[in-house]
Amino acid sequence: MNRTLLVSPAQRGAYATIGDALAAATDDSVIAVAPGTYFEAIYLTNKRVRLVAAESGGSVTLDSARMPHPTVSCRDAALVIEGFTLRSGDAPVVTARGTHLSLTGCDLAAHFGPGVDVTGGRVELRKCTIAGAQYGIVMEDAPGTVEDCRITDVAEDGIIVRIGAAPVITASTIQGCGRRGVYVYQFGRPTIEGCEVTQTGDVGIAVAHQSSPTIRRCWIHDTQGSGLSFARGCAGSVEECRVENTGVPGMDIAEGATPTVIAARPDAPALKLGGGDTEPATGGDAEVVEALLAELDSMVGLTGVKGEVRGLIDEIQVNEWRRSAGLSVGGLSHHLIFAGAPGTGKTTVARLYGKLLAALGVLPKGAFKEVSRRDLVGQYLGHTAEKTSAAFEEARGGVLFIDEAYTLSRSMGSGGDFGQESIDTLVKLMEDHRHEIAVIAAGYTNEMDEFLSTNPGLASRFSKTIVFENYSPPELVLIVRRMCSEDDYVLGTQVEAALLLHFDTIERDANFGNAREARKLFEGVRKAQAQRLRVLGRRPSLDELRIIEKSDVDTVTGAG
Template sequence: MSRTLLVSPAQRGAYATIGDALAAATDDSVIAVAPGTYLEAIYLTNKRVRLIPAESGGTVTLDATRMPHPAVSCRDATLTIEGFTLRAGDAPVVTARGTELALSGCDLAARFGPGVDVTGGRVDLRRCTIAGAQYGIVIEDASGIVDDCHISDVAEDGIILRIGADPVVTASSVRGCGRRGVYIYQFGRPTLEGCEVTQAGDVGIAVAHQSSPTIRRCWVHDTQGVGLSFARGCAGSVEECRVENTADPAVEIADGATTTVVAAAPDAPPLKMGDPGPNAGGDAEAVEALLTELDSMVGLTGVKGEVRALIDEIQVNEWRRSAGLSVGGMSHHLIFSGAPGTGKTTVARLYGKLLAALGVLPKGAFKEVARRDLVGQYLGHTAEKTSAAFEEARGGVLFIDEAYTLSRSMGSGGDFGQESIDTLVKLMEDHRHEIAVIAAGYTVEMEEFLSANPGLASRFSKSIVFENYSPEELLRIVQRMCAADDYVLGAQVEHTLLIHFSTIERDANFGNAREARKLFEGVRKAQAQRLRVLGRRPSLDELRLIEKSDIDAITGTG
């Protein structure tokens, strides 16, 4: 069973150092570290552990600059570190051997040695910065992902990929290094896509020793050496890359190399870091199918228009990005306000699938949560629960039902609800391109929710209002339920239903489509009771028919 261990030198009962907590940790433990600077180097072996800040917005710095050791060393382990500042002196910042290493949102710096040094295992680096080291990232005989990472001002090579290393490096940059921007050698087989290499003291991207990388839509510019070089015996491909203001030739392929080059269009604008490939805009057929499904929903004319406008903007932005044009920042987080039963959850699911089909989010996963899923029982527990729910939804949609119950003004334990809101604000900003957070609830109460944190309202790009269904729309919902379950409405039934829906009091407890579902379930029971007392087996037509008396039995009319 996983544990959560708190590190806080100032709090009784907590661990004083990260090393103490690691020594006590069992597999799958989460170590939550209070803000502050920790003058230590840590070592992990044969354990699965996750390190996170204990408080959103707090800075945790692991400072090993005065020690001869790496700030983080791990062997035969699984280690995740999120949102830390890591500092080393004359040693690597992070070394991993035979380990599954994941760093996200971390800032690394060293005087000497690599920022990240990985041999064997697997690496997952996302949204990290590395500055001032001897090398930026060294990956040897390992696979994994390097995404949205930025390396600057390193003494020698920016990224080294060697001895069969085959990670996928995307949307990352190397700027200002003493030697090569990227060095691939000894059978390296990585993929570099949408990356930028600039201000290298030697070659921008150098490939040697029978390596065969795929280098796609990268931008290499302003280097002292050639843009890209391939030594004898190397293979791989260079696809639609831009090489500008480098030594001649821009791409140097030695005799005996079998590298293929697919040139970018002559009039194409310079690539910008992180550009997607030619499939930008996603699966057009899937998008249209999902929009058709949205259009088939009863009512919600305004909502459909709002969602279509969002999808149109997202799709055009993806087309612009793939063409190398500038694109403004766009959040996918939304507010859905309105009464219950108006289709908010259904539309949220479709929205997530649309984002996945467009290629904006990696998957259409949907996680629905309420206050009880996010708010804990003691200080620090809420941040942990909220972060866990957020992490589970990453790549898809996190749907927070009745989100206003998290605000401080909502009953007892409001402070813990506020802790959840504060945690969400930071996570939504840090991972704004990896998730869509949709907060739903009553219109007036959602306005109170947005005022609970100064930065909360700005995290949501739009508020969409779900109106109550009209009597005619509620009738259509019942008609669809009947057709789906193989029932037929008899004479005068539709008129009776329309009158009933017109007379229902639409107060705070009005459930919209839930009212229609509740009525339909009741009518089925009324029909069953009527048929049961016939004294014979009903015919097929009788089994399907809903009569006016069945409606009257439930609504009290007639």
């Protein structure tokens, strides 16, 4: 049986650091890490270990930025890391030598050095992001897979494949590299399929030193150098790729290079992303998706909201299928506006939406971070951008839910332009990281319209506004009935009729709380029942302890 070790500095009996747990681990141990930031560099040799978050949706950051060492070093080992944020300073984020390395849903960043540096062994990267490093991924003499990853803003080359390495790189984006997007040399033999390479300072994909890659159905565009280049002595193939808006020539094949070039169909769409025929994507965990949709359907009312969310999920699912088939996929933002009165289920639906995106494989994590104005707005110029960026970074990979977002606008609340500074910061971050997070801004319908007008680019960042209508009186009665059932209470004769009458006549002004009103009423009724039973002069029976009488409702509502 595999051993599980818990890392939690605050819990007695748990390991205080990840390094301590690794030292105690045996082969095939699972190290479950409590949410938080761990300022350490870890080392693994001659062991098979899996690192996971101890809590579903919990955020675990491993930060060695102040140390001269890689954040993760492993040799002659097998290491799996799932859903971690990894930060380094002037050293690589992850180095592996002779190791079977697997990273899933991880977010890597470095000031200098590679994001992932692998020699020998095998590497498997899935749904990872690498940003701000000197190089994105360096693979030497190693097979493996890089699937659905995003490499951005690296100083030099996005991916380096060398010394006979033969990975399969699919459905990934390499963007904003100082030099080449992908550099294949010294007998490299990668398969690069369904990838996007863009905004490079030099060639999009460069092949040198007797290398022979297979480059299939890729989109290479907006590069300062040629889209593709093959040096003398190189072979391989370029199949159905689109090369657009690059340096001249778009494809630079030197004399003595012999790649096979199969042109794209004249009617082929510009963007070809996906795993092609090599490893079809499954579109996420279908069973989990259906379970989450069933949970959504079980919510009281919200017929229109459920339809809107299902429509979004259907579109995302089909896009994933198209992506895996190598078909074009249009840009789809996951940012939403939830407009409506309080107590209409906006937070609950936002949580479900985030879990659905994670289950579909669109976002690497199901993390959910709820914030309000006080979490984003500082007290002096510059402090707000810092606070907003920190909250955004913590939510990356999941959902950032901004409650009462309209209070950030200039004309609302105190703090003057500091709220506007938060909005301006969010607009840039939402665009720069649109594939890595879902931002959901919530609030009253009219006020949210004002919020969207505060920055010229703000409205365009959100793909849709979903309106949450007030609950009807019968729906509020059903909500109270469910609250009773969950807490082992039973509604007596005429109680539902009394509740319906109350919700029919209650004033529904701008401050009406919907489900919060139902919760408030239920708490009051429960208290009224307790007071009634307390004066019986005897111990109540089981039935008496469970039943809510009409008189209990009348006590709270003032009826009868």
